[in-house]
Amino acid sequence: MLTGQLLALIGAGLAVFLAGIGSAIGVGIVGQAGAGVVSEDSDKFSQVLVLQALPGTQGIYGFLIGFIILLRLNIFGGMVNITPATGWLFLVGSLPVAIVGLISAIMQARTAASGVALVAKKPEELGKAITFAVIVETYAVLALLASFLIIWFIPA
C-alpha cells in the first residue's frame, strides 16, 4: 500500500542515504590519501583534515532535506495525512540532493585527494587545493537549495 506518507518517507530516506553514502565514500577516499601523507609528516595533519572534511558536507545536506521532509510530515507530533500525489512531490523533491549529493561527494573526494598530494609537496598551496574541491561542492549546494525550495513550497 503506497500511501502519500510512505512515498514522502522514501524521499527522506533517499536524501539521507544516497548523499550519506557519497560522503562516506568521499571522506574515506581522502582519509586514505591523507593517512599516507601524515605517515611521512605528522605536522600536515590539520591541513589534511580540512581537505578530508570537505566531501563530508553532502551527507549533511542530504540529512537536512530528510529532516525537513519529516518536519513537513509533522512526524514528531502525529503524522499528517497526505495524498499519494503529494507524496510523489516530496519524493521528487528529495532527488536533487540525493543524486547530486552522491556523485558530487565522490568527485569532490577525488579532487580533494589530489589536493592532499599537492599539499604533501607544497604545503603553502593549501588554499588552492581547497578551492579546487570547493568548486565541485557548488553543485551540491545548488542541489540542496533546489530540494529545499521544492519541499518547502509543496502545499500539504
Place this chain on the structure above:
Amino acid sequence: MAIVKMKKMTLIGLEEEKAEVLKALQEMGSVEIQNIGDLPEDELELFRKTESSNASVELEQKLLQVKYTLDFLGRYNKNKKGMLSGKKAVTLSRLTQVMENQDSLLDVANQCRKIEEELVASRSRQLRLQNIIAQMEPWREMDIPLEDIADTEKTRVLIGTMIREKMNSLLESFDEDEQEIFVDMISVDKEQGYYLVIFHKKIENTVFQKLKDYGFNRVTFTGYKGTPKMIIDQCEKDMKLLDEEENRIVEKTQKLLAYIDELEILHDGLSIELEKYRTMDRIYHTGKAYLLQGWVRESDQKQVEERLMRVTDALQLSFEDPGEDEVFPVALENNKFIRPFEVVTGLYSTPHSRGIDPNPYMAPFFFMFFGVMMGDAGYGLIMAIAAAFFIWKFKPKGMMGKMGLLIVFVGISTFIWGVLSGSWFGDLGEKVAKSIGLKTAALWFNPMEEPVLMLGFCFGLGLIHVFAGMGIKAYMSIKEGKVLDAIFDQGLWIILVVGLILLATPVAQVGQILAIISAVGLVLTQGRHKKNIISKLLSGLLSLYNITGILSDVLSYSRLFALGLATGVIGMVINLLASMVATSWFGWIFALAIMIGGHTFNLLINVLGAFVHDARLQYIEFFGKFFEGGGHAFSPLTIKTKFIELV
C-alpha cells in the same frame, strides 16, 4: 594601495666584518637579502660567488642531530607541554651559554642513538624468541627431547603435520594386525594435526610413498635441546629478562629528559646561525670585500642605515627605487581591522608587486558573507569569545595571531546576522521568544520562514560583490590611463545588468533604454581588438553571451542561504533530540550532553564550511575580476625560532 614601497639596498663592506653586519641585519629583521643575478659584466669579474661554506653544512648536521634527539626523547617524555603553550622566554646570554656548551649537548644525541640501538637489538631478540615459541607451541605435549627424535636400529622416527582426515584414511589403509606403524597425535589446530610417526624400517618405502601421497609435511628441528615444553619455558623466561632489560634501557632516557630544555634552546640557536650562513652563501665577494643586495621597506631605510653605521663605518651603502619593470618582494600594510583578512588572500596568492592589494576591498565582504553563512548569534558569541580568549592567553604571533583575530571578527559578524535572523543555537531562541509571547526572535526576518526573500537578499549581496570586483578593475584601468577600457569592459556591463534588473521594476522603461544602449555599446566595442570590421562586429555580438557568466556568478551566492540553512536546521535537529529525551531529571542531564556535544559539532563543521565557501567566493567571483597574483612575499632575514623567544 597597501603594497609597501620597497627600496633596493646595495651594500659593500669588508669581508672580516661580514658576520657582524649580518648578525645586525638578522636582529633587525627588516632586510630581505636576494640572490644577485644581474651584476654588470665588469663587476662580475671582480666579485665571485661565495662557495657553499662548510660551516652551513656542519650546522645543518648538528641541527639534524638535535632534532632527532628531541624527537627521540619526546617519545619517552610523559609530562609533555600542550601544543598551544607559548614559547619560553630566553635571554641572549643564556642562548650564548647554551651555544658554547653545545658539545656536551650533542653528546646527549649520541647517548640517545646508543640507547635506540640497544632497544632495537633487544626488540629483535624478543621477536626471535616469539618465533621459536610459536613454532614449538603445537609440540608442547610431546614428551620427547627434540634431539632424541632420531631413527633407531629397526625403526624410523619422524614428526610432521598433516590434514587430520587424511591421516585417518592413511591409517585405515594399513593392515591393523601388522602393527608395524605407530602414530601419535600431539595436538591439533583448525585443520592440521601434529603427529609423531614411528614405523618399521622394512615397510619404509610403502610408508614414505603413502605419506607423500597424503600430503605429510615433515618437520625437523635442528639445534634445539630438550623437550618442546622445556624450550618454550626457557624462551618465556628469556622474554621476561628482555622485558626487564628494555625497561632498564628506557629508564636511561629519563635521566636525559632534563636536557630537553637546553636542547630546545640549542635547536633554535643553531637554526638562527644556519639562517645566517645560508644567507652568506648568497653574497658575492672579492676576498677582501663583499657585495650584498637586498630589499628594505622605505620606512625602515633610516633605521637600517643608522644600525649598520653603529656596527662599522667601513661600509658603502646605497638605496634606490626599484626599476620600472623590476619585480620586488611584496609586503602588505593594512590597518588592524583589515590585517587579519590577509590570511585569506595569503592562502590564495601573494599579490603581484605591480598589482593591487585586494585586502581592504575583500575584508568587508568576507566579514559579511561569513556571518550570513554561519548565521547564529549563539555560535557567533562562542567563536568571538573563544578566539579572544585564545589570543589573550597565548598571545600568538604571525599567521596564528591573524587567524585568531579573524575568528573574533567573523564571530561578531555571525552574531549580528544571528540577531537579525533570530537564530540562537538553532531554533532555541525562537522557542524561547514564542514561549514569552513574542512573535519571533528575529530583528529582521527568519530565512527559514521567508526563503525567497532570503534568496533575493543573497543574490543582491552577490551582485554588489561582483560589481565591486568589476569596479576595482575599472579603477585600475583608469589609473593606467586606459579610461576607455574601463568604460567599455566594465561600465557597459554594469549598466546592462542594472538595466535588465530594472525591467522587472515599475521603471521598466528606464531599464529598457539602459539595456539597449549598453547592449549596442557592447556589440560595437567588445570586438575592438579584432582587425576587420566583420570580425569586430561578430565578436562584439558573441560577447553578449558573457552575460551568462555574470548570471552564474550571482547564482553562486545562493550558497550564502544554503549554508545558513545547514547551520540552522542541524541546530534545530539537536534541540529536537534533546527535548525528546528531557522527560525526567536523568533525561535532562542527557539532554544537556546532547546539546553541548551537538552544538559543538555543528559549530565546528559549519565554521569550516563557511570559511572555505566564503574564501571561494572571494577567490573565484571577486579576485577573478581584477586580481593579479604570483608575487613573492617579503621574507626578511630574521630570527626564526620554534621553541624560544629571545628577550
